[in-house]
Amino acid sequence: MDNEYILQMKNITKSYYGNTVLKNVDLSIKPGEIHCLMGENGAGKSTLMNVLFGMNVIHSTGGFEGEIFFDGEKREIKSSFDAMNLGIGMVHQEFMLIPDYSITENIKLNREITKDNFVSRLFGPRLKTVEYAKMGRDARKALDKVDMNIDEWISVAGLPVGHMQFIEIAREIDKTGIKLLVFDEPTAVLTESEADNLLRIMRRLADTGIAILFITHRLDEVTQVSDNITVLRDGELVAKKKTSETTSREIAELMIGRKVEITGKEKRDVDRTKEPILELKDFKVKMPGEEVKGIDLKLYEGEILGIGGLAGLGKLGVANGIMGLYPTSGEIILRGEKITNPITKEMLEKKIAFVSEDRKAVGLVIDASIELNTVFTAMNINGEYLKDYKFFTLRDKKKIQERAEKMIRELDIRCTSSKQMVGSLSGGNQQKVCIARALTQNPEIILVSEPTRGIDIGAKKIVLDLLRKLNRDYNMTIIMTSSELNELRSIADRIAIVSEGKVAGILQPEDSDADFGLLMAGKSLDENGNDGGDQDGSIH
Amino acid sequence: MKMEMMGGIKMVAFIKNIGFPRFMMSLLLVVILVTAIFVGIPIGMVMTDLIQRVGMYGIIVLAMVPSIQSGTGPNFAVTIGIVLGLLAATTAIEFELVGTTAFIFAILMALPLSVIVGILYGKLLNACKGAEMTIATYTGFSIVQLMCIGWIILPFTSDIMRWPIGRGLKTTFTLEETFKHVLDNFLKFNIGNVEIPTGLLLFFFLACFLVYSFTQSKMGTAIQLGGMNNKFAVASGVNIDRGRIIANVISTYLGAVGIIVYSQSFGFIQLYTAPLMMAFPAVAAVLIGGATASRAKVSHVIIGVILFQGVLTSSMPVLNEIIPFGSVAEISRMVIQNGIILYALTKVDGGH
Numbered sequence: 038m039d040n041e042y043i044l045q046m047k048n049i050t051k052s053y054y055g056n057t058v059l060k061n062v063d064l065s066i067k068p069g070e071i072h073c074l075m076g077e078n079g080a081g082k083s084t085l086m087n088v089l090f091g092m093n094v095i096h097s098t099g100g101f102e103g104e105i106f107f108d109g110e111k112r113e114i115k116s117s118f119d120a121m122n123l124g125i126g127m128v129h130q131e132f133m134l135i136p137d138y139s140i141t142e143n144i145k146l147n148r149e150i151t152k153d154n155f156v157s158r159l160f161g162p163r164l165k166t167v168e169y170a171k172m173g174r175d176a177r178k179a180l181d182k183v184d185m186n187i188d189e190w191i192s193v194a195g196l197p198v199g200h201m202q203f204i205e206i207a208r209e210i211d212k213t214g215i216k217l218l219v220f221d222e223p224t225a226v227l228t229e230s231e232a233d234n235l236l237r238i239m240r241r242l243a244d245t246g247i248a249i250l251f252i253t254h255r256l257d258e259v260t261q262v263s264d265n266i267t268v269l270r271d272g273e274l275v276a277k278k279k280t281s282e283t284t285s286r287e288i289a290e291l292m293i294g295r296k297v298e299i300t301g302k303e304k305r306d307v308d309r310t311k312e313p314i315l316e317l318k319d320f321k322v323k324m325p326g327e328e329v330k331g332i333d334l335k336l337y338e339g340e341i342l343g344i345g346g347l348a349g350l351g352k353l354g355v356a357n358g359i360m361g362l363y364p365t366s367g368e369i370i371l372r373g374e375k376i377t378n379p380i381t382k383e384m385l386e387k388k389i390a391f392v393s394e395d396r397k398a399v400g401l402v403i404d405a406s407i408e409l410n411t412v413f414t415a416m417n418i419n420g421e422y423l424k425d426y427k428f429f430t431l432r433d434k435k436k437i438q439e440r441a442e443k444m445i446r447e448l449d450i451r452c453t454s455s456k457q458m459v460g461s462l463s464g465g466n467q468q469k470v471c472i473a474r475a476l477t478q479n480p481e482i483i484l485v486s487e488p489t490r491g492i493d494i495g496a497k498k499i500v501l502d503l504l505r506k507l508n509r510d511y512n513m514t515i516i517m518t519s520s521e522l523n524e525l526r527s528i529a530d531r532i533a534i535v536s537e538g539k540v541a542g543i544l545q546p547e548d549s550d551a552d553f554g555l556l557m558a559g560k561s562l563d564e565n566g567n568d569g570g571d572q573d574g575s576i577h
Numbered sequence: 578m579k580m581e582m583m584g585g586i587k588m589v590a591f592i593k594n595i596g597f598p599r600f601m602m603s604l605l606l607v608v609i610l611v612t613a614i615f616v617g618i619p620i621g622m623v624m625t626d627l628i629q630r631v632g633m634y635g636i637i638v639l640a641m642v643p644s645i646q647s648g649t650g651p652n653f654a655v656t657i658g659i660v661l662g663l664l665a666a667t668t669a670i671e672f673e674l675v676g677t678t679a680f681i682f683a684i685l686m687a688l689p690l691s692v693i694v695g696i697l698y699g700k701l702l703n704a705c706k707g708a709e710m711t712i713a714t715y716t717g718f719s720i721v722q723l724m725c726i727g728w729i730i731l732p733f734t735s736d737i738m739r740w741p742i743g744r745g746l747k748t749t750f751t752l753e754e755t756f757k758h759v760l761d762n763f764l765k766f767n768i769g770n771v772e773i774p775t776g777l778l779l780f781f782f783l784a785c786f787l788v789y790s791f792t793q794s795k796m797g798t799a800i801q802l803g804g805m806n807n808k809f810a811v812a813s814g815v816n817i818d819r820g821r822i823i824a825n826v827i828s829t830y831l832g833a834v835g836i837i838v839y840s841q842s843f844g845f846i847q848l849y850t851a852p853l854m855m856a857f858p859a860v861a862a863v864l865i866g867g868a869t870a871s872r873a874k875v876s877h878v879i880i881g882v883i884l885f886q887g888v889l890t891s892s893m894p895v896l897n898e899i900i901p902f903g904s905v906a907e908i909s910r911m912v913i914q915n916g917i918i919l920y921a922l923t924k925v926d927g928g929h
Contacts, residue, residue: 362812382814391812399808404872413802414813416795423795431793 042106043068043248044089044125044217049103051084051095058084059101059272066217066265071239071249073259073280076269077292077347077522077557082252085269086219090120090127108216124216126209128223132201136194141169141176143193144208150175179211180204183238199231206235210242218242219250224258236262254347256285256558268292289554293522307340307530312373314338314514315359315482320367321538322351322358329354330538331367336482336516341508343529343546344518347557351538352518353394356484360384360391385418390480392471394487394518396464400471403460407452408441410459410470415477444473448503465496472503483507486518501528522553596867598921602884609891616898621770623891629761630886632777633842634862636784637835637855638882640828641863645873646792647824648804648817649702649709651860656717657698658832659852660724661690666837666846667746670755671735679756680841687833695829699822710870714856721853728848738846749847757844777842784834789875791827800824804871857918861885864921889914 044066051059059081066072076082087095088105091114095101105112107123114120134143150172151157151165176189183203193201202223209218220239224232239262243249251263259266260280268276268291276291313335322329329351336342346352358365361379369376371387385391393399401410412422422437423430441455448469452462459470468488475483485504489497505528507513519525525532526546534541534556541556555561592600613623637655644652665686669679698716705712729745737754738746751757763776791797800820803810807817836855840846863873866881889910896909 360812381811382816385814393812395808398806399812402802402806402809404805405802409798409802413798417799417813417815420795429790430795431790432795432798 041067043108044250045104045106046085046089047104047106049085049088049101049105051088051101053098057272059088061103062269062272062274063277064267066248066250068216068248069243069246070265071243071251071263073263073266074250074252074269075254075259075266075288075292077254077520080269080292081272082269084272086127086221086252089114089125089219090117091115092117121212124212124214125219126212126215126217127219127221128202128205128209129221132198132205134193134201134204137192139190139192140180140187140204140207141173141189143204144176144179144189144211145172146208148212175211176207179207182210182242183207184234199227202227202231202235203238206238210247215247217248217250219252221252222254223251224253224255232258254558256288256555256560259288260285285558285560286551286555289558289560290549290551291554292558293550293554307337309335309337311337313370314372316368316370317355317359318368318370320355320358320365320369322354322363322365324354324357324363327351327354327357328538329358329535332535332538332540334533334540336514338514339508339512340530341504341515341517341528343525343532344516344535345520345522345525345532345553345557346535346541348520350536352520352535353486354538355535356391356486356516356518357393359389359484382418385414385478388479388481390414390475390478390483392468392475392483392485392488394490396467396471396490400474401459401467404458406441406456407445407450407459407462407470407473408437408455411441411444411473411477412437414474415479418478440477441473444470444477448473449499463492463496465492465500468492468496468500469503472500476507480513482514482516484516484518487520488517489519489521489524497524504528522557526553598865599867599880599884602865602888602917606884606887606891609888609895613891613895616895618894618898619770623894625770625772626890627883627887628771629774629777629842630890631882632760632774632781633839634859634886635781635835635878635882636831636838637859638862638866638878639781639784639788639875640831640835641859641868642788642828642873642875642878643791643800643824643831644828645863645868645870646797646801646804647821648807648871649821649825650713650870651710651863651868652825652828652832653710653713653856653860654698654717654720655828655832655835655856655859656852657694657720658687658691658829659836659855660720661694661829662687662833662836663840663846663848663852664724664727665690665833666840667733667738667848670737671733673735675755677756677759680759680837683756683837684834687837688830691830691833692826695826696822698829699825702825703818703821717856718853721850725849746848748849748851749845751845752840753844756841759841760838761842774842777838780838784831785875785879788827788831792875796820796823858885858914861918861921865917885917888917 042065044064046062046064049059049062050057062081062085064074064085074082074085088101096115105114107125112123114123135146138146150168152168154166157165173189180187180189183206185200185203185207187200193204209215223235227235236258239249239251253259263280266276266278266280266283266288267274268288270292315336317332317334319331319333320329321331326349332355334355344352344355354363357363359369359379361381361384365378369379397403415421416423416432422433422440424433438455444450445452445455450462450466450469450473452466459467462470472488488500488504492500501524504515504517508515517525517529529546531543532546533543534553536557536559541559541561544552544556610620610623614620637659640655640658641651644650662683665683668686669683672682674682701716702709702712733739733746738750740747760776760780761774765775766773792801799810799815800823803815803817803820810817836852862881862885863877864881865884866877866879868874868877868881892913893910900909
């Protein structure tokens with residue numbers, strides 16, 4: 038029975054420092070099969086692949102439990118070289134190509150065809166002559182297999198991303214004896230027609246007997262091309278299905294599916310008949326890795342608007358764009374005033390505060406005290422916490438300390454004193470300092486991105502409760518961007534799901550898991566004949 | 578046994594706390610001073626020399642603070658400021674000013690020059706972010722070389738400064754008749770046989786106080802945080818590039834004031850290639866004082882200049898006493914000075 042499968046991973050369990058990220062996961066793939074591995078960010082897909090390729094990050098953190106069978110035999114994969122020798126290949130999401138080398142050289146990188154010469158006989162095999170002609174022929178063959186009629190000798194630099202993706206694939210299939218090919222979100226960077234092309238080639242490769250493990254979050258691709266599906270959620274195997282026996286709605290549900298606790302959440306009246314306090318019109322943000330490709334969104338005074346979606350699809354670009362931290366186009370209408378090309382200082386002056394998703398790089402100055410981190414924006418923008426001596430100003434140490442101490446009390450920041458460097462605080466407490474800085478600025482709208490990233494559960498609850506309190510008690514309008522759908526559903530009034538740089542739809546927190554899953558996976562709800570309970574009619 | 582362990586741990590923590598370079602230099606200074614007493618060098622003379630040199634070099638070292646805080650690293654191009662200060666001082670002499678008037682004129686005259694040149698230099702630094710220290714070093718060298726031509730062709734007429742025949746200014750000329758020791762002699766007094774140049778020290782501490790106040794101002798704070806984490810500052814609406822320019826204008830001006838103070842204390846003005854290497858001892862001093870390429874405080878300047886000049890001035894007579902042949906002491910001085918600079922530069926802590 039074992040021989041039926043090319044790869045079997047059995048009972049894979051992996052934990053990092055006591056934090057279990059994979060629990061008894063099984064994965065089995067037959068030759069010639071396209072097998073989809075699905076799950077949200079953080080479901081354990083990457084860890085499972087790291088285990089398969091014997092990556093150092095696994096072995097340096099205590100290894101894993103479970104067994105891997107390849108080609109019917111139990112294997113110990115200690116490094117990616119072991120994996121390569123077995124015939125396992127990977128097409129990376131980020132291209133691993135050398136720009137100044139030709140396509141052929143890239144395809145044959147580290148596997149150059151060589152022959153002996155006088156020098157190499159004397160000084161060893163590292164000095165053998167490279168046989169370019171043979172390499173070119175091999176490269177041609179591999180390129181033909183992926184339908185690339187491009188010259189194999191031009192250099193990779195300057196080629197469109199679509200081409201690079203195919204060169205990566207050509208490199209993998211050029212390897213002799215390749216039996217299993219892993220595609221890690223290969224279509225993320227491709228245009229639609231390129232993606233279609235890629236799927237067609239995957240099918241063709243599978244028909245030659247190569248097993249393909251396809252990692253993606255695009256549901257339509259899954260249903261279009263795959264034979265079987267494995268769904269992971271929070272490090273656990275939740276389902277193994279035949280693609281023909283399931284629907285994209287069911288898969289979506291399986292990916293998201295967890296009990297959402299909507300605790301202490303009384304429906305509040307947000308007046309959406311008034312003019313929105315902030316409106317985005319065809320708003321585009323050129324943020325690398327989180328590009329926003331034209332969204333329309335309305336934010337009403339006093340509401341918490343959640344922005345959700347998978348990583349890398351543009352949700353983080355929205356807040357960064359509004360703050361003018363990356364180049365934008367399109368319009369922002371703030372309290373009726375039209376703004377194009379927002380400038381950070383002016384947006385801050387218009388009483389918008391920003392808590393960045395990148396706490397350490399953008400949100401804080403690690404080597405400065407809690408005091409300085411807390412008051413700096415207010416000092417710089419509002420000219421507060423300064424003593425005025427007519428010709429010059431100095432920091433008002435007393436006021437700064439008072440403010441920092443007040444924040445430490447109110448937000449329960451665990452520290453030795455307000456003079457402590459923020460670098461020595463825990464993640465959760467650092468996050469609170471970020472929020473303290475935003476609050477000290479005295480804003481009317483606060484944009485919070487990934488407020489609970491990398492902090493422990495207790496701190497998460499405090500941060501979320503704090504945001505809710507700000508909204509309820511001080512009527513602060515909040516845009517909260519988060520990868521944690523669960524959190525968004527527990528505090529937001531409406532949730533906009535951003536996918537592929539656009540708003541896929543706006544949902545209510547109590548809408549079904551399937552709706553959320555479908556939108557996140559890039560399907561619109563209309564296609565499924567379901568309007569997703571969008572009561573305020575603001576789907577765009 | 579346990580006590581010893583505790584002592585050891587405390588010692589390590591203590592060294593860590595004050596920083597290894599600072600600890601090493603303090604130790605060296607103490608060793609040299611003790612040796613000085615043993616070989617019978619008059620300690621009063623050494624102290625007098627030390628105090629004067631601290632005042633002389635202090636402000637040029639202080640010029641490192643704004644540039645480091647703004648994130649452009651130690652100002653290896655402080656020679657720009659030095660050249661401007663020399664230009665201001667020579668102009669004062671050209672106008673036949675003497676004494677305090679000449680000194681004050683030079684200091685005031687250096688300001689507009691530093692603002693103009695500092696802005697241009699700041700723009701240059703903003704155009705090559707990430708390579709500031711290299712750019713600064715070569716800009717500093719270039720300016721000195723450029724002014725080598727300048728000192729020849731500028732239309733100075735003062736007989737104090739001009740070569741008796743031919744064109745151009747002398748390489749070195751005395752300030753005896755103009756503003757030598759205007760600060761040093763102000764309220765000067767003696768403690769035993771140690772001479773205290775009150776005016777010089779007051780001026781240095783005043784400059785320190787002004788720079789410290791600037792670091793506590795709104796703009797100074799913004800520049801400082803911008804230097805520590807520029808993404809953070811940008812997200813708080815700080816114009817980083819403007820801050821870097823302002824910081825380098827201030828640094829350039831401190832360099833200019835620094836050389837004027839240095840010259841009045843030294844008693845001579847040295848032109849042409851004399852300023853070429855002046856940035857290095859200043860950078861070394863601030864690093865030994867506890868600064869890194871990305872963090873510096875006024876206290877680092879004071880500690881650094883005392884340690885650096887202390888080791889340098891006190892080791893000289895000691896070496897002369899121990900090795901009394903010809904130029905060995907002079908060679909040792911070069912070895913010590915450059916050794917300290919090299920050691921300090923290894924403590925730069927890389928980047929930004």
